[in-house]
Amino acid sequence: ASSDEYIHIVMLPFMGHGHLIPFLALAKQIHCQTGFKIAIANTPLNIQYLRSTLQLDPNPGIRLFELQFNSSDHGLPPNTENTENLTLDLIGKLFSSSVSLRTPFRNLLSDIVEKQGRPPVCVISDVFFGWAVDVAASVGTVNVAFSTGGAYGTVSYVSLWLNLPHRKTDSDEFSVPGFPERCKFHVSQLHSFLRNADGNDLWSRFMQPQISGSLKSFGWLCNTVEEIEPFGLDLLRKYIKSPVWSIGPLLPKPWLIKSSSSSSSDSLYRQHAGKEPGISPEKCLQWLDMHSHDSVLYISFGSQNTISPSHMVDLANGLEKSGKPFIWVIRPPLGFNLKAEFKSEWLPQGFEDRMNKSNQGLLVKNWAPQLEILSHKSTGAFLSHCGWNSTMESLSQGVKIIGWPMAAEQAYNSKMLVEEMGVAVELTRGIQGSISSEGVKEVIETVMDREKKGGDMKRKAEEIAQHIRAAMKDEGNEKGSSIKALDDFVSAIKTRKQDQYVVS
Numbered sequence: 001a002s003s004d005e006y007i008h009i010v011m012l013p014f015m016g017h018g019h020l021i022p023f024l025a026l027a028k029q030i031h032c033q034t035g036f037k038i039a040i041a042n043t044p045l046n047i048q049y050l051r052s053t054l055q056l057d058p059n060p061g062i063r064l065f066e067l068q069f070n071s072s073d074h075g076l077p078p079n080t081e082n083t084e085n086l087t088l089d090l091i092g093k094l095f096s097s098s099v100s101l102r103t104p105f106r107n108l109l110s111d112i113v114e115k116q117g118r119p120p121v122c123v124i125s126d127v128f129f130g131w132a133v134d135v136a137a138s139v140g141t142v143n144v145a146f147s148t149g150g151a152y153g154t155v156s157y158v159s160l161w162l163n164l165p166h167r168k169t170d171s172d173e174f175s176v177p178g179f180p181e182r183c184k185f186h187v188s189q190l191h192s193f194l195r196n197a198d199g200n201d202l203w204s205r206f207m208q209p210q211i212s213g214s215l216k217s218f219g220w221l222c223n224t225v226e227e228i229e230p231f232g233l234d235l236l237r238k239y240i241k242s243p244v245w246s247i248g249p250l251l252p253k254p255w256l257i258k259s260s261s262s263s264s265s266d267s268l269y270r271q272h273a274g275k276e277p278g279i280s281p282e283k284c285l286q287w288l289d290m291h292s293h294d295s296v297l298y299i300s301f302g303s304q305n306t307i308s309p310s311h312m313v314d315l316a317n318g319l320e321k322s323g324k325p326f327i328w329v330i331r332p333p334l335g336f337n338l339k340a341e342f343k344s345e346w347l348p349q350g351f352e353d354r355m356n357k358s359n360q361g362l363l364v365k366n367w368a369p370q371l372e373i374l375s376h377k378s379t380g381a382f383l384s385h386c387g388w389n390s391t392m393e394s395l396s397q398g399v400k401i402i403g404w405p406m407a408a409e410q411a412y413n414s415k416m417l418v419e420e421m422g423v424a425v426e427l428t429r430g431i432q433g434s435i436s437s438e439g440v441k442e443v444i445e446t447v448m449d450r451e452k453k454g455g456d457m458k459r460k461a462e463e464i465a466q467h468i469r470a471a472m473k474d475e476g477n478e479k480g481s482s483i484k485a486l487d488d489f490v491s492a493i494k495t496r497k498q499d500q501y502v503v504s
């Protein structure tokens, strides 16, 4: 094969939008910085989704390959190849079924090696595909694990799953191996799968071997920035022992970080998430223009979460009592079809009308142009579920956070934002967490205050934003830490020696 056709890296993301999107962003970043050609492998429906995403923003450096997978063979409903379309009880089945990708992935790698006469320089696989380490070694290359979360969240997740420390104590508070004593965790921070795990359940039987397998990778790429997570990175490096390159933030629209100007085209990201927008970016920005600097609270719980009917009412009442302007991305509450039309009866009586008339609040149905909102000067704080993308987007704009973590590693992100960065206050935890309208009002007042604690949080958030911008700098000889880390990663995989293959 000519060198033009040579595939340098083969990527294998997990089957969920929260994984596919950062992998695609990573592929683009690597191609732009190095000219490397990247193959992304996944199940047919996820490849179809990536293909339509790439049609909107074509990239000559990326090729897509389908791996044979039939959801019905694994007791899943037909055509469900992604966490997005599954109920919680079926998500575990999707995880377990993902090990069946091993053979088709091995075959794909062998075909690539045969066609190009040499192996790719590495495989980059999701942390949930620990078997990729052996598969990469079997074709003469190495596996690099990519954790789409931050360093602190990743090391928490890894250590909690591998050690299940909460099972070894009767106390609600417990220490986690790899963390100093002062960082005690609380059972309410554990997602239900983990809280109930005992080492023999479906989730432990999947997570433990996959994560342990990934620990044998040649190195790890992490979607974070060296200067903003020194503590989390130190813990992660000590825990996993192989090199960790911080190459973040991988954002849907990196240019928004550099200029703070608004972009009218939100189509690419909307397409990524497969959501219908509730409002045009222009309308949101015009609404924000009417409000003063740092005065607006933005509220959103990510791409898939919603809150319970009673939370919705308490949150609405708390917002109204606080009198602070807000933009709230609203969806049907838990227990209702998320795709259904939003009903005003889910909110306190007359709430929507009062908010419209007074201009206090803008209710956006389903999906808002998040990064545009966060980058607007009027946005002062973000009530967030602390998903890692939302966290990085907020920090990149110097916006302080009110945490309401719901699932996955969000509670560890929130813990880190509060305890290590000092840029957040946690309102509550989990989809059953308790809130009251008075509590909501108080937290909003504390965080939105320009002085005291609120002022301090703002200063810290702005410092972090500066670090993030600096890390992405790529002008001649002036390279930020994330750009350098990607260069270091590339030179490490290019110059690795044969004996660094990890065969277990």
Ligand code: UDP
Pocket (backbone or CB within 6 Å): 018, 252, 269, 273, 300, 301, 302, 303, 304, 305, 329, 366, 367, 368, 369, 370, 371, 386, 387, 388, 389, 390, 391, 393
């Ligand atoms: N997002 C958005 N508009 C919305 C809700 C979410 O643009 O109304 C985007 C947000 O900018 C982020 C992603 O969806 O990039 C959510 O990712 P995150 O990791 O925060 O949470 P997840 O959806 O994986 O729970």
